[in-house]
Amino acid sequence: GAGVSQTPSNKVTEKGKYVELRCDPISGHTALYWYRQSLGQGPEFLIYFQGTGAADDSGLPNDRFFAVRPEGSVSTLKIQRTERGDSAVYLCASSLDPSGYEQYFGPGTRLTVT
């Protein structure tokens, strides 16, 4: 079956612009996660959705970052007033079990802020 898909695969934007990154989880997976991976580092947790609601958004770095999952499936990570420090690979993962076992990751969106 299809895995987690993320679009776009690459996004280049200018400092100060707004971007949206999309995640399509595996069908039937109720839990969805966003992580950010900087070059040479492990992924860092951003936010976790259980269904439509954000169960834990403690990893969002500041109020420029926001994520939604209005119908409990597709999720969008939104970044306002982008900064060069936001450049990273943004990974989405989903899991069948709400406890989070076996998080399946997508290929990521590489965001470059110039």
Place this chain on the structure above:
Amino acid sequence: QQQVKQSPQSLIVQKGGISIINCAYENTAFDYFPWYQQFPGKGPALLIAIRPDVSEKKEGRFTISFNKSAKQFSLHIMDSQPGDSATYFCAASENDYKLSFGAGTTVTVRA
């Protein structure tokens, strides 16, 4: 700050050799310890995971050793193959969903 410290940063092993990657943590509330494998341009893929109630778990050529008192765990890759060349991440979680990752180890297997 990094909650899980991983070493070495990189390693080179000959085909057929053993790769060993070590991780240490401080948070005693962690109760789930997975290892992920990542190839360039791909997302991490779950390799093997362990709970602290066991000291060792083996799946094929991959073994996790867990030392609860020392707050350390390690991944052993036996009979390393060129296809194992990838970046490996240890991780830990106290609530089953919020994974804290190590910085990663790049493994290169020489044929």
